[in-house]
Amino acid sequence: MYxxxxxxxxxxxxxxLSVGFLSTYPGxxxxxxxxxxxxxxxxxxxxxxILEPLNQSGDREGAxxxxxxxxxxxxxxxxxxxxxxxxxxxxxxxxxxxxxxxxQVLSTAVRELWGAANLSFKLCPMxxxxxxxxxxxxxxxxxxxxxxxxxxxxxxxxxxxxTEPQAGSDLAQIRTRAVPDGDQxxxxxQKIFITWGDHDCxxxxxxMVLARIEGAPLGVKGVSLFIVPxxxxxxxxxxxxxxxxxxxxxxxxxxxxxxxxxxxxxxxxHGAIGYLIGSANRGLEYMFVMMNSARLSVGLEGYAVAxxxxxxxxEWAKERVQGKPPAAPAKAPIAYHPDVKRMLLTMKSCxxxxxxxxxxxxxxxxxxxxxxxxxxRLHAQTRVDLLIPIVKGWCTxxxxxxxxxxxxxxGGMGFIEETGAAQYLRDLRITTIYEGTTGxxxxxxxxxxxxxxxxxxxxxxxxxxxxxxxxxxxxxxxMRSIKQASIEAVDRLREATDSLLEAFSAGQERALAVAVxxxxxxxxxxxxxxxxxxxxxxxxxxAGAEREFYEAKLATARFYxxxxxxxALALARIVQSGAACVTESNAALI
Numbered sequence: 001m002y003x004x005x006x007x008x009x010x011x012x013x014x015x016x017l018s019v020g021f022l023s024t025y026p027g028x029x030x031x032x033x034x035x036x037x038x039x040x041x042x043x044x045x046x047x048x049x050i051l052e053p054l055n056q057s058g059d060r061e062g063a064x065x066x067x068x069x070x071x072x073x074x075x076x077x078x079x080x081x082x083x084x085x086x087x088x089x090x091x092x093x094x095x096x097x098x099x100x101x102x103x104q105v106l107s108t109a110v111r112e113l114w115g116a117a118n119l120s121f122k123l124c125p126m127x128x129x130x131x132x133x134x135x136x137x138x139x140x141x142x143x144x145x146x147x148x149x150x151x152x153x154x155x156x157x158x159x160x161x162x163t164e165p166q167a168g169s170d171l172a173q174i175r176t177r178a179v180p181d182g183d184q185x186x187x188x189x190q191k192i193f194i195t196w197g198d199h200d201c202x203x204x205x206x207x208m209v210l211a212r213i214e215g216a217p218l219g220v221k222g223v224s225l226f227i228v229p230x231x232x233x234x235x236x237x238x239x240x241x242x243x244x245x246x247x248x249x250x251x252x253x254x255x256x257x258x259x260x261x262x263x264x265x266x267x268x269x270h271g272a273i274g275y276l277i278g279s280a281n282r283g284l285e286y287m288f289v290m291m292n293s294a295r296l297s298v299g300l301e302g303y304a305v306a307x308x309x310x311x312x313x314x315e316w317a318k319e320r321v322q323g324k325p326p327a328a329p330a331k332a333p334i335a336y337h338p339d340v341k342r343m344l345l346t347m348k349s350c351x352x353x354x355x356x357x358x359x360x361x362x363x364x365x366x367x368x369x370x371x372x373x374x375x376x377r378l379h380a381q382t383r384v385d386l387l388i389p390i391v392k393g394w395c396t397x398x399x400x401x402x403x404x405x406x407x408x409x410x411g412g413m414g415f416i417e418e419t420g421a422a423q424y425l426r427d428l429r430i431t432t433i434y435e436g437t438t439g440x441x442x443x444x445x446x447x448x449x450x451x452x453x454x455x456x457x458x459x460x461x462x463x464x465x466x467x468x469x470x471x472x473x474x475x476x477x478x479m480r481s482i483k484q485a486s487i488e489a490v491d492r493l494r495e496a497t498d499s500l501l502e503a504f505s506a507g508q509e510r511a512l513a514v515a516v517x518x519x520x521x522x523x524x525x526x527x528x529x530x531x532x533x534x535x536x537x538x539x540x541x542x543a544g545a546e547r548e549f550y551e552a553k554l555a556t557a558r559f560y561x562x563x564x565x566x567x568a569l570a571l572a573r574i575v576q577s578g579a580a581c582v583t584e585s586n587a588a589l590i
Contacts, residue, residue, distance in 0.1 A: 131158025186271025302399030394523025
């Protein structure tokens with residue numbers, strides 16, 4: 001049974017990040033600790049009682065294609081109706097369109113619960129949220145008024161339609177064409193891998209489609225973005241005729257079986273009617289608005305599902321009796337075996353570090369949007385731009401590793417579907433791929449973020465991080481060792497960044513050859529900083545009423561510093577000296 005980690009979330013929000021200051025920002029004056037407690041409590045109930053019971057059954061049944069449309073597993077339409085009735089799609093959305101304005105950091109905490117309880121379900125509102133963001137920022141006033149209120153309410157859902165059979169991540173190869181027809185366009189083409197591209201949970205689906213207007217330039221400079229509704233919408237908002245697009249098949253996948261991944265066909269005869277968003281040939285620019293939102297949300301999926309895998313593994317380890325652990329009673333469960341304890345601590349500490357990083361990045365979004373000082377907003381936006389590829393790449397890569405560890409803790413029973421451990425591994429596998437693979441995130445990090453400003457944003461972050469670590473106080477050798485390990489890791493990241501910039505100036509190939517190790521290095525080190533801060537808080541409070549909670553928090557941070565953070569030292573060495581063995585290899589001989 002899934003138990004929402006409310007105390008862990010409150011620790012990060014209230015104690016580690018101290019997000020209460022957000023209530024001083026214009027537009028967030030109603031935000032309070034009590035609001036957070038109420039919203040998280042209700043979200044936990046929905047996740048535990050409604051979504052989690054559908055997770056395994058949805059995995060077994062899967063979504064089903066029919067000529068009349070996709071049918072989702074039993075219970076999903078009813079759960080979505082309850083999701084809408086409770087107002088969850090409105091959380092964090094613009095009140096102008098019926099939303100309930102709330103900090104992004106709170107919305108991120110809530111989305112963790114959806115992802116942990118039922119990743120397949122969570123993907124539907126995630127894609128809708130991305131479509132809302134793109135339309136809000138780039139659409140015309142008329143488009144916003146017509147589509148956003150019903151999307152914000154959850155009455156209609158949204159998707160982003162990028163990929164084509166010949167164009168995976170290379171969007172320059174898009175062939176879907178848009179033919180002008182008065183003040184609208186008619187689209188012809190095919191899209192694949194469209195998450196929740198068709199379903200029976202909502203009455204309409206608003207597709208955000210990349211296509212090329214006839215006569216547009218080749219490559220990404222000729223791609224435009226269009227609104228293509230599944231059902232056409234009359235000017236008064238009433239649904240009209242069915243648009244000329246259909247789901248021709250759904251994919252048979254390794255995981256997320258309850259989430260329909262669709263192949264869509266646009267325009268069999270007259271073309272699917274679409275409406276241009278913004279200016280022609282700027283579609284990729286607009287789509288990145290959606291993708292940035294989605295990348296942060298996918299990053300949190302890495303630690304959300306890992307949290308669920310950890311809970312199941314810990315429950316198993318505390319009940320399963322095998323052998324006699326050293327220095328333990330004869331009938332002690334396997335959690336007392338040192339290696340099983342090590343695996344459990346690995347899962348728990350890494351999840352804590354990822355959660356802290358994800359929520360820290362979300363907090364920067366709030367500062368960038370709401371802080372009254374322009375310079376502070378710009379600083380926060382630069383920070384979140386730097387962090388998003390790290391959150392997306394590192395959290396999903398590490399989440400996959402932790403889900404595999406959860407299977408390992410179960411032993412042979414973990415390889416059996418009935419225990420449920422394997423589903424988390426299968427479901428998580430896609431997270432390092434969709435919304436841009438880890439390699440794409442790493443290339444974005446070193447190309448657009450590190451290379452473009454010659455490492456200025458990273459240098460600023462590391463200066464701030466090191467200064468905070470130097471100021472940490474601790475009462476014993478354990479706290480001092482955590483602090484020193486974190487400072488050493490920061491210094492190695494700084495040196496590796498300098499080395500990366502040198503490689504980048506000599507040619508992109510050398511830098512790209514170590515891009516993913518560099519991204520993971522950033523994740524482990526920044527996570528180590530946040531874990532050290534957590535340790536200092538726990539050390540100061542462990543004599544109080546919640547002694548066991550803070551003792552566990554300190555032990556987790558100690559484990560991270562001594563058994564997880566040393567990975568950063570190896571990764572730094574790879575970044576500094578591991579490029580040549582890649583660049584000098586002949587791809588034909590691999």
